[in-house]
Amino acid sequence: xxxxxxxxxxxxxxxxxxxxxxxxxxxxxxxxxxxxxxxxxxxxxxxxxxxxxxxxxxxxxxxxxxxxxxxxxxxxxxxxxxxxxxxxxxxxxxxxxxxxxxxxxxxxxxxxxx
Amino acid sequence: xxxxxxxxxxxxxxxxxxxxxxxxxxxxxxxxxxxxxxxxxxxxxxxxxxxxxxxxxxxxxxxxxxxxxxxxxxxxxxxxxxxxxxxxxxxxxxxxxxxxxxxxxxxxxxxxx
Numbered sequence: 001x002x003x004x005x006x007x008x009x010x011x012x013x014x015x016x017x018x019x020x021x022x023x024x025x026x027x028x029x030x031x032x033x034x035x036x037x038x039x040x041x042x043x044x045x046x047x048x049x050x051x052x053x054x055x056x057x058x059x060x061x062x063x064x065x066x067x068x069x070x071x072x073x074x075x076x077x078x079x080x081x082x083x084x085x086x087x088x089x090x091x092x093x094x095x096x097x098x099x100x101x102x103x104x105x106x107x108x109x110x111x112x113x114x
Numbered sequence: 115x116x117x118x119x120x121x122x123x124x125x126x127x128x129x130x131x132x133x134x135x136x137x138x139x140x141x142x143x144x145x146x147x148x149x150x151x152x153x154x155x156x157x158x159x160x161x162x163x164x165x166x167x168x169x170x171x172x173x174x175x176x177x178x179x180x181x182x183x184x185x186x187x188x189x190x191x192x193x194x195x196x197x198x199x200x201x202x203x204x205x206x207x208x209x210x211x212x213x214x215x216x217x218x219x220x221x222x223x224x225x226x227x
Contacts, residue, residue, distance in 0.1 A: 006156075033215055042118075042206050042218025043157070050213075086154060092214050100214060104156045 002027040002098050004091050006105030013079055014113050021074040021087055021108045029091035032065050032072040033102070037086040079112045086110075116141050116209050118219035126225045127197055134193045135222045137207035142187035147216065148180070149206040157206065163190050197226045 005024045013019055023032065031050045035043035047056050049065035049072060056063045060083075062075040072091075076083055089105040117140040127133050137146065148160040161171040161182055169182040183191045194201050202225050208216040 031213065035216075040123075040220065040223075042208070042221050043216070045211075045215045045217070048213055048215055088156065090216075102159075102214065102216065104158075106156045107154065109154050 002103045004105040012111045023089035024071045031092045033090045035088040116217045120219040124223040132195045143209040146190045147208045148192045151204045
């Protein structure tokens with residue numbers, strides 16, 4: 001069974017601050033997906049990173065996939081109240097019983113105060 | 115991407131009863147997935163539903179407790195049977211994109227009293 005450790009579990013920051021969320025594993029993943037979920041809604045895909053060392057930017061959000069494809073990070077610059085939500089990482093298994101299966105991290109609840 | 119709707123959006127049920135959750139997709143898809151989520155926490159996959167075959171259940175979930183139907187390529191139902199307060203949760207259905215990404219419905223918030 002592949003595990004994905006996501007940290008921190010909670011983040012409470014002021015508008016304008018920067019933050020980083022981490023996802024770490026001892027397992028290699030084919031790709032790593034990041035989702036954001038707002039109350040009363042399902043998770044919405046933000047980005048998928050596929051190649052080791054890959055960096056993707058989505059406005060103020062920067063996503064990075066580790067060189068060994070075992071870890072990933074999400075960095076938000078100048079956070080805004082609209083960034084508030086639950087952030088989830090999910091790794092796509094590479095082989096065996098994990099092939100094609102998503103493993104979700106525990107989630108990070110981000111609150112950005114005006 | 116796909117647009118997914120779920121019914122009901124929320125319900126309060128008494129223990130011992132059953133609730134059937136419906137999931138409708140706006141396009142034909144091979145696989146549909148059912149997840150469970152405690153508010154503010156991660157997602158746990160319950161089962162994968164392919165049209166025309168029995169659903170595949172993850173460890174810890176059984177067909178008698180969570181029967182699933184998949185009558186066509188755009189629709190699925192999940193029933194939560196003989197409910198107890200421990201079944202109180204958010205139930206989400208999803209479909210898979212080309213890169214194995216998931217597109218989720220809005221969820222059904224179930225409270226069992």
